[in-house]
Amino acid sequence: MTTSVTRSSNHSRTLTLVHVAMFSALMAIGANISAFLVVGGVPITLQTFFAILAGILLGKRLGAAAMIVYALIGLAGVPVFAQFSGGMDTLISPTFGFIISYVFTAYAAGWIASKMPSKKGFILAALVATAINYVFGTNWMYAAYKFWFAAPEGFTYAMAWAWMAVPLPKDILLAVFAGLFGFRMQPIIRKYLP
Numbered sequence: 001m002t003t004s005v006t007r008s009s010n011h012s013r014t015l016t017l018v019h020v021a022m023f024s025a026l027m028a029i030g031a032n033i034s035a036f037l038v039v040g041g042v043p044i045t046l047q048t049f050f051a052i053l054a055g056i057l058l059g060k061r062l063g064a065a066a067m068i069v070y071a072l073i074g075l076a077g078v079p080v081f082a083q084f085s086g087g088m089d090t091l092i093s094p095t096f097g098f099i100i101s102y103v104f105t106a107y108a109a110g111w112i113a114s115k116m117p118s119k120k121g122f123i124l125a126a127l128v129a130t131a132i133n134y135v136f137g138t139n140w141m142y143a144a145y146k147f148w149f150a151a152p153e154g155f156t157y158a159m160a161w162a163w164m165a166v167p168l169p170k171d172i173l174l175a176v177f178a179g180l181f182g183f184r185m186q187p188i189i190r191k192y193l194p
Protein backbone atom coordinates (compact mmCIF):
# COMPACT_ATOMS: atom_id res chain seq x y z
CA MET A 1 0.00 0.00 0.00
CA THR A 2 2.68 2.52 1.11
CA THR A 3 4.87 1.44 -1.81
CA SER A 4 2.12 2.02 -4.38
CA VAL A 5 1.29 5.44 -2.87
CA THR A 6 5.00 6.39 -2.98
CA ARG A 7 5.28 5.10 -6.55
CA SER A 8 2.26 7.11 -7.71
CA SER A 9 3.50 10.28 -6.01
CA ASN A 10 6.93 9.80 -7.65
CA HIS A 11 5.16 9.27 -10.96
CA SER A 12 3.16 12.47 -10.60
CA ARG A 13 6.29 14.42 -9.56
CA THR A 14 8.09 13.11 -12.64
CA LEU A 15 5.19 14.12 -14.90
CA THR A 16 5.14 17.59 -13.35
CA LEU A 17 8.88 17.99 -13.97
CA VAL A 18 8.46 16.76 -17.55
CA HIS A 19 5.73 19.34 -18.21
CA VAL A 20 7.73 22.19 -16.67
CA ALA A 21 10.82 21.15 -18.66
CA MET A 22 8.74 20.84 -21.83
CA PHE A 23 7.48 24.42 -21.55
CA SER A 24 10.98 25.74 -20.80
CA ALA A 25 12.14 23.99 -23.99
CA LEU A 26 9.18 25.37 -25.98
CA MET A 27 10.18 28.86 -24.80
CA ALA A 28 13.69 28.32 -26.16
CA ILE A 29 12.28 27.20 -29.51
CA GLY A 30 9.76 30.05 -29.56
CA ALA A 31 12.54 32.52 -28.78
CA ASN A 32 14.56 31.57 -31.82
CA ILE A 33 12.32 30.19 -34.53
CA SER A 34 11.60 33.65 -35.98
CA ALA A 35 14.05 35.91 -34.11
CA PHE A 36 16.10 36.55 -37.24
CA LEU A 37 13.37 39.18 -37.84
CA VAL A 38 14.14 42.23 -35.73
CA VAL A 39 12.24 45.52 -35.54
CA GLY A 40 14.37 48.27 -34.00
CA GLY A 41 15.63 46.52 -30.88
CA VAL A 42 12.83 43.95 -30.73
CA PRO A 43 13.21 40.39 -32.03
CA ILE A 44 10.02 38.80 -33.35
CA THR A 45 9.40 35.64 -31.32
CA LEU A 46 6.74 33.16 -30.19
CA GLN A 47 7.67 33.32 -26.49
CA THR A 48 4.52 35.17 -25.39
CA PHE A 49 2.36 32.45 -26.96
CA PHE A 50 4.17 29.65 -25.11
CA ALA A 51 4.25 31.60 -21.82
CA ILE A 52 0.46 32.00 -22.01
CA LEU A 53 -0.04 28.34 -22.87
CA ALA A 54 2.19 27.34 -19.95
CA GLY A 55 -0.03 29.31 -17.56
CA ILE A 56 -3.29 28.02 -19.01
CA LEU A 57 -2.25 24.39 -19.33
CA LEU A 58 -0.04 23.92 -16.27
CA GLY A 59 -1.81 26.37 -13.99
CA LYS A 60 -0.52 29.63 -12.53
CA ARG A 61 2.14 28.15 -10.21
CA LEU A 62 3.66 25.52 -12.50
CA GLY A 63 3.35 27.84 -15.49
CA ALA A 64 5.28 30.56 -13.65
CA ALA A 65 7.77 27.94 -12.43
CA ALA A 66 8.43 26.87 -16.05
CA MET A 67 9.20 30.51 -16.91
CA ILE A 68 11.56 30.83 -13.94
CA VAL A 69 13.36 27.65 -15.01
CA TYR A 70 13.61 29.05 -18.55
CA ALA A 71 15.09 32.35 -17.30
CA LEU A 72 17.57 30.54 -15.04
CA ILE A 73 18.73 28.21 -17.82
CA GLY A 74 19.36 31.26 -20.02
CA LEU A 75 21.15 33.18 -17.28
CA ALA A 76 23.31 30.12 -16.63
CA GLY A 77 24.66 30.55 -20.17
CA VAL A 78 22.56 28.26 -22.35
CA PRO A 79 21.61 30.24 -25.51
CA VAL A 80 17.85 29.95 -25.04
CA PHE A 81 16.92 33.62 -25.29
CA ALA A 82 16.12 35.33 -28.60
CA GLN A 83 18.91 35.30 -31.18
CA PHE A 84 20.56 32.47 -29.27
CA SER A 85 21.68 34.70 -26.44
CA GLY A 86 22.21 33.69 -22.84
CA GLY A 87 24.49 34.30 -19.86
CA MET A 88 24.52 36.82 -17.02
CA ASP A 89 25.14 39.70 -19.48
CA THR A 90 21.54 39.39 -20.65
CA LEU A 91 20.42 40.69 -17.22
CA ILE A 92 21.12 44.20 -18.46
CA SER A 93 19.91 43.67 -22.03
CA PRO A 94 16.98 45.85 -23.17
CA THR A 95 14.80 42.78 -23.77
CA PHE A 96 15.41 41.12 -20.39
CA GLY A 97 12.23 42.77 -19.08
CA PHE A 98 10.25 40.53 -21.43
CA ILE A 99 12.00 37.48 -19.99
CA ILE A 100 11.07 38.57 -16.44
CA SER A 101 7.54 39.36 -17.59
CA TYR A 102 6.95 35.80 -18.86
CA VAL A 103 6.71 34.73 -15.20
CA PHE A 104 3.84 37.20 -14.61
CA THR A 105 2.40 36.46 -18.06
CA ALA A 106 2.10 32.74 -17.31
CA TYR A 107 0.87 33.36 -13.76
CA ALA A 108 -1.81 35.82 -14.86
CA ALA A 109 -2.98 33.58 -17.73
CA GLY A 110 -3.27 30.60 -15.36
CA TRP A 111 -4.97 32.61 -12.63
CA ILE A 112 -7.59 34.27 -14.86
CA ALA A 113 -8.28 31.00 -16.72
CA SER A 114 -8.88 29.26 -13.39
CA LYS A 115 -11.35 31.97 -12.32
CA MET A 116 -13.16 32.04 -15.68
CA PRO A 117 -13.26 28.46 -17.01
CA SER A 118 -14.98 29.21 -20.32
CA LYS A 119 -13.80 29.84 -23.89
CA LYS A 120 -14.28 33.59 -23.46
CA GLY A 121 -12.54 33.50 -20.07
CA PHE A 122 -9.51 31.73 -21.54
CA ILE A 123 -9.27 34.22 -24.41
CA LEU A 124 -9.53 37.10 -21.94
CA ALA A 125 -6.83 35.46 -19.79
CA ALA A 126 -4.53 35.24 -22.80
CA LEU A 127 -5.16 38.85 -23.86
CA VAL A 128 -4.59 40.23 -20.35
CA ALA A 129 -1.40 38.16 -20.08
CA THR A 130 -0.22 39.62 -23.42
CA ALA A 131 -0.89 43.14 -22.14
CA ILE A 132 1.20 42.42 -19.01
CA ASN A 133 4.03 41.10 -21.20
CA TYR A 134 3.96 44.20 -23.43
CA VAL A 135 3.63 46.82 -20.68
CA PHE A 136 6.33 45.35 -18.44
CA GLY A 137 8.73 44.49 -21.28
CA THR A 138 8.37 47.78 -23.14
CA ASN A 139 8.85 49.90 -20.04
CA TRP A 140 11.94 47.87 -19.11
CA MET A 141 13.27 48.30 -22.66
CA TYR A 142 12.70 52.05 -22.48
CA ALA A 143 14.43 52.28 -19.09
CA ALA A 144 17.36 50.16 -20.35
CA TYR A 145 17.95 52.43 -23.35
CA LYS A 146 17.47 55.53 -21.24
CA PHE A 147 19.68 54.61 -18.28
CA TRP A 148 22.19 51.81 -18.91
CA PHE A 149 22.33 50.66 -22.54
CA ALA A 150 23.52 52.48 -25.68
CA ALA A 151 20.31 53.81 -27.25
CA PRO A 152 19.71 54.26 -30.98
CA GLU A 153 19.83 57.87 -32.24
CA GLY A 154 16.79 59.90 -31.13
CA PHE A 155 15.30 57.06 -29.06
CA THR A 156 12.03 57.97 -27.31
CA TYR A 157 9.24 56.24 -25.36
CA ALA A 158 7.01 56.55 -28.45
CA MET A 159 9.69 54.84 -30.55
CA ALA A 160 9.78 51.88 -28.14
CA TRP A 161 6.01 51.46 -28.58
CA ALA A 162 6.27 51.94 -32.34
CA TRP A 163 8.66 48.97 -32.46
CA MET A 164 6.18 46.95 -30.39
CA ALA A 165 3.31 47.83 -32.73
CA VAL A 166 4.85 45.52 -35.35
CA PRO A 167 4.57 42.18 -33.45
CA LEU A 168 1.33 43.25 -31.70
CA PRO A 169 -1.20 41.98 -34.31
CA LYS A 170 0.61 38.62 -34.43
CA ASP A 171 0.61 38.41 -30.60
CA ILE A 172 -3.10 39.31 -30.37
CA LEU A 173 -3.98 36.61 -32.91
CA LEU A 174 -1.77 34.09 -31.12
CA ALA A 175 -3.32 35.04 -27.77
CA VAL A 176 -6.80 34.27 -29.12
CA PHE A 177 -5.47 30.98 -30.51
CA ALA A 178 -3.75 30.19 -27.17
CA GLY A 179 -7.05 30.79 -25.38
CA LEU A 180 -8.99 28.48 -27.73
CA PHE A 181 -6.29 25.81 -27.93
CA GLY A 182 -5.74 25.99 -24.17
CA PHE A 183 -9.45 25.54 -23.55
CA ARG A 184 -9.47 22.34 -25.64
CA MET A 185 -6.21 20.95 -24.27
CA GLN A 186 -6.45 21.83 -20.58
CA PRO A 187 -8.70 18.90 -19.52
CA ILE A 188 -6.31 16.49 -21.24
CA ILE A 189 -3.07 17.91 -19.78
CA ARG A 190 -4.52 18.37 -16.28
CA LYS A 191 -5.11 14.60 -16.03
CA TYR A 192 -1.35 14.19 -15.81
CA LEU A 193 -0.73 16.95 -13.26
CA PRO A 194 -1.29 16.96 -9.50
Ligand SMILES: O=C(O)CCCC[C@@H]1SC[C@@H]2NC(=O)N[C@@H]21
Nearest residue numbers: 031043044045081082095098167
Ligand atom coordinates in the same frame (compact mmCIF):
# COMPACT_ATOMS: atom_id res chain seq x y z
O1 LIG B 1 15.48 38.52 -25.59
C1 LIG B 1 14.51 37.77 -25.48
O2 LIG B 1 14.60 36.52 -25.44
C2 LIG B 1 13.14 38.40 -25.34
C3 LIG B 1 12.60 38.89 -26.64
C4 LIG B 1 11.25 39.52 -26.43
C5 LIG B 1 10.49 39.81 -27.69
C6 LIG B 1 9.16 40.50 -27.39
S1 LIG B 1 8.00 39.42 -26.58
C7 LIG B 1 6.62 40.40 -27.02
C8 LIG B 1 6.90 40.94 -28.38
N1 LIG B 1 6.50 40.01 -29.42
C9 LIG B 1 7.51 39.66 -30.21
O3 LIG B 1 7.39 38.91 -31.21
N2 LIG B 1 8.63 40.24 -29.81
C10 LIG B 1 8.43 41.03 -28.60
